[in-house]
Amino acid sequence: xxxxxxxxxxxxxxxxxxxxxVSATDPPPPLPPPAEPTAVCIVGAGIGGSSLAHFLRLYSSxxxxxxxxxxxxxxxVVGGRMATVNVSGDIxxxxxxxxxxxxxxALEYTKLLNLTIKEPSSSSSSSPSLGIWDGxxxxxxxxxxxxxxxFVQKLVSLANSVLTVLRYxxxxxxxxxxxxxxxAKFLRYYESRESRPIFESVEEMLxxxxxxxxxxxxxxxxxxxIRLSPLLIEELVTVITRINYGQSVxxxxxxxxxxxxxxxxxxxxxxxxxxxxxxxxIDHSNVAxxxxxxxxxxxxxxxxxxxxSTNGKSYKCEVAVVATxxxxxxxxxxxxxxxxxxxxxxxxxxxxKGLLNPEYFGLDAVSKIxxxxxxxxxxxLPFSSISVLKRxxxxxxxxxxxxxxxxxxxxxxxxxxxxxxTIRINWGAYPHYNAPEEFAPFILDGRHLYYVNAxxxxxxxxxxxxxxxxxxxxxxxxxxxxxxxxxxSNLESHSDSGTLRxxx
Numbered sequence: 177x178x179x180x181x182x183x184x185x186x187x188x189x190x191x192x193x194x195x196x197x198v199s200a201t202d203p204p205p206p207l208p209p210p211a212e213p214t215a216v217c218i219v220g221a222g223i224g225g226s227s228l229a230h231f232l233r234l235y236s237s238x239x240x241x242x243x244x245x246x247x248x249x250x251x252x253v254v255g256g257r258m259a260t261v262n263v264s265g266d267i268x269x270x271x272x273x274x275x276x277x278x279x280x281x282a283l284e285y286t287k288l289l290n291l292t293i294k295e296p297s298s299s300s301s302s303s304p305s306l307g308i309w310d311g312x313x314x315x316x317x318x319x320x321x322x323x324x325x326x327f328v329q330k331l332v333s334l335a336n337s338v339l340t341v342l343r344y345x346x347x348x349x350x351x352x353x354x355x356x357x358x359x360a361k362f363l364r365y366y367e368s369r370e371s372r373p374i375f376e377s378v379e380e381m382l383x384x385x386x387x388x389x390x391x392x393x394x395x396x397x398x399x400x401x402i403r404l405s406p407l408l409i410e411e412l413v414t415v416i417t418r419i420n421y422g423q424s425v426x427x428x429x430x431x432x433x434x435x436x437x438x439x440x441x442x443x444x445x446x447x448x449x450x451x452x453x454x455x456x457x458i459d460h461s462n463v464a465x466x467x468x469x470x471x472x473x474x475x476x477x478x479x480x481x482x483x484x485s486t487n488g489k490s491y492k493c494e495v496a497v498v499a500t501x502x503x504x505x506x507x508x509x510x511x512x513x514x515x516x517x518x519x520x521x522x523x524x525x526x527x528x529k530g531l532l533n534p535e536y537f538g539l540d541a542v543s544k545i546x547x548x549x550x551x552x553x554x555x556x557l558p559f560s561s562i563s564v565l566k567r568x569x570x571x572x573x574x575x576x577x578x579x580x581x582x583x584x585x586x587x588x589x590x591x592x593x594x595x596x597x598t599i600r601i602n603w604g605a606y607p608h609y610n611a612p613e614e615f616a617p618f619i620l621d622g623r624h625l626y627y628v629n630a631x632x633x634x635x636x637x638x639x640x641x642x643x644x645x646x647x648x649x650x651x652x653x654x655x656x657x658x659x660x661x662x663x664x665s666n667l668e669s670h671s672d673s674g675t676l677r678x679x680x
Contacts, residue, residue, distance in 0.1 A: 214243040216652065217483055217493035219471045219507070220500030221249035222256020223272075224628040224641040226457035227281070228499060231649035233461045235369075240657040245463045246491065248483070250470035254458060255451030256500065258638065261599055263527050263574050268565050270525055270601050272450055272638050277442035278359060279639040280366050281646070282453065289456035292447040304564075307546030308411050311557050313538060316343055316411060317546055344412060347405040351413070351436065354402055358433040361386045365643045374650045374661050378615035378630050381647065387430055391634055392612040395432025396425035415550030418560040421636075422523040422580055424553045427609035434635040450638065474498075475510040476621060495656055497648065498620070499628040504604050513625070515616035518633065520604040523560075526577040528588065530595035532562070542593075543570070558587050572596075606636035618648060624656050 216232065218225045229245050236243070253259070261270035275282045286293060305320025318336040323329060341348060364385045365372070375381040382388035390398065395417065399409050413436065414425055420435040421427055427435070446452050458465055470486045474496055481496040498507070503520050534542050537549075547564040551557045560578040567573050577583065582600060589595075616630040631644035653659040 214495070214657075215491070215493040216243055216245050216495040216497065217481065217491060218245065218247045218497045218499050219474075219483075220256060220498065220628075221247050221254040221454060221458065221465065221467075222499065222641070223258060223454050223638045224256070224645050225497070225499035226254065226454040226461075227642040227645035228497060228628060228649055229461040229463050230285075230457040231646045232652065235649055235653055235659075236657070237659055240653065240659050243657075245461065246466060246493070247458060247463050248466045248469050248471050248485065250468070250486075252467050253451070254465070254467075255449075255454045257603060257605060258449070258451040258454060260449040260451065261525075261527055261601065263565075263599060264529050264597055266566055266574060267449065268527065268574070268576065269445060269450060270527070271603060271605070274438060274443045274445060275450070275638060276359075276437055276440065277444065278363065279637075281642040282639055285453045285457060285642075286446065289453065289460065291452055291456065294445045294447040304548055305546040306548045306550065308415055309537065309549050309551050309557075311551075311554055314546070315552070320547055340412075344408040345405055347403075347408045350402055350404055351399070351408065354399070355433055355436045355440070358387070358390065358430070359437055365646075369650070369661075374654055375647050376619060376651065377617060378634060381631070382430075382634055387634070390429035390433060391431075393429050394426050394611045395429050395435075398429040398432070399425070411552060414553050415561070418553070419550060419578060421606055421609070422521050422560060422578065423609060426611075428611040428613050428634075431609045431635045434637060434640070438637075453638075471507060473508040473510065474625065476623065476625070481625065495624045495626070495652055497626045497628060497652075499645070501604065501607075501629050501632065502616075502627070503607075509620075509625075511621070513620040515620070515627070515630075516614035516633075518616075519608045521606055521608040522580070523603045523605040524579045524582050525601045525603060526579065526583050526588070527565075527597075527599040527601075528575045528577065528592060528595050529572070529597040530575075531571055531573060531593045532575070533591060533593040536591050558583060559591075562591075607632050609633075618644075618651065619655075624652070626651065 218228055225247055229247060232243075232245065255271075257271040259269075259271045260267050285291070306316075306318045307314040308316040318339055319332055321328065321332045323332075362385065373380075373384060375384065379388060382391060395413070396409060399413065400406075404413075409425055416439045417423055417425055417427060417432060417435045420438045421431060425432065466485075468487075469489070471483050472486050473484045475482045475484075480492045480494060483491045483493060483496065485491075501520060502515060503518050532542055532545050534540060534545060537545055539545060549562040551560055558579060558581075560580065562575055562577050565574045565576050582602065588598065613633045615633050616627055618626060618630050620627050626648050628641065628644050628648055631640055634640065650661065654661040
């Protein structure tokens with residue numbers, strides 16, 4: 177049998193061979209690039225921003241764990257308002273200094289990061305003395321006695337308790353009850369996530385814990401309402417609020433209660449500096465840290481936020497979080513966001529190595545000056561408090577002075593006999609409290625732009641920043657990633673359209 181092959185069939189066969197040859201030698205076409213993981217951008221590397229990164233990693237389920245975290249910090253160090261100062265080779269806390277024994281997130285961080293707790297002063301051999309100065313005299317003084325003997329320390333402590341009760345009476349018990357009641361309500365924020373809602377506003381969060389009403393009145397009015405003696409309010413309570421918040425008893429009741437809790441026993445800090453909490457959490461949370469990079473604008477563009485820095489760089493993020501007070505930064509938002517107008521209370525911390533002048537206090541010897549000098553509310557007084565940080569010897573000490581205004585050399589030269597080193601730090605430390613308080617929203621734009629520091633108008637501490645950050649981490653995981661919340665809040669958000677607000 178003869179097979180006749182047509183020219184057309186021959187051509188088709190050759191083409192087929194050519195195609196097979198090409199397909200055997202050429203690589204397959206490239207696959208499309210994988211989608212980049214979601215980015216969460218955080219502005220601020222203080223305790224709020226670092227806590228947020230920590231809780232995002234801690235709470236994210238395996239199905240929602242593939243996301244990047246960037247933290248932007250305009251300075252060259254992390255920690256925000258947690259910082260240390262070097263005075264002649266000694267390191268002291270310059271910013272946020274003390275932690276409460278019931279600051280459970282801070283305790284958790286300390287254990288997680290293998291940090292060392294610096295024991296409170298009450299465990300040392302020295303029993304620090306307190307004096308309340310009115311500008312002319314000490315209206316109240318406790319005893320101070322330096323001894324290594326525990327029974328002597330207990331005797332001095334007992335004597336000081338008697339002196340305090342003799343002056344202020346049993347109003348001290350009422351004050352203690354008020355503080356402990358407030359602390360007990362705050363402890364609700366550590367309840368299990370199964371029983372604790374995710375809050376979309378500060379008001380919700382405060383009402384759930386039973387703390388909201390304390391933000392609607394001043395500390396002075398609240399303490400008068402529970403019948404504290406006017407002398408206790410004018411002296412001891414005022415000293416505490418001036419030291420802890422640089423303000424009078426006109427601050428809101430909740431901030432005032434937190435301030436009074438800061439005078440409890442058992443207070444502690446981190447050996448080497450509290451800033452190590454922020455540093456450790458960032459290192460522990462797989463974060464891309466951008467130091468010396470200030471964010472100057474945040475713009476919402478379709479499904480992304482575009483963050484532009486003063487370094488000329490641009491970043492796209494699906495979620496953006498502001499974890500620094502917006503009161504004194506110049507971030508431009510597009511579209512505008514609206515928050516209540518607020519000013520920061522500046523505290524001027526002055527560190528002096530030298531010796532106080534006893535004549536300034538009407539005394540004839542430095543040894544008679546209390547180790548902690550607090551002041552009553554008087555606009556003519558140049559400082560809020562003076563405390564001894566370290567006693568090098570009887571004629572050389574390191575002091576820390578808090579004041580509302582900077583202390584110039586002339587003022588310092590009247591307070592001190594001599595100074596060998598002086599360091600001045602100006603902190604925009606906390607909000608200037610003004611009851612009834614108004615609160616910025618946690619969610620600034622109704623989408624995925626969040627604000628950790630909205631909670632500061634309730635109270636400003638390292639721990640309250642961590643509590644706020646924990647709630648916002650849950651908000652992000654629930655609202656953006658769709659991670660089922662353990663519980664959700666059905667409380668209504670309250671706002672007042674007539675309040676004073678500022679567009680940023």
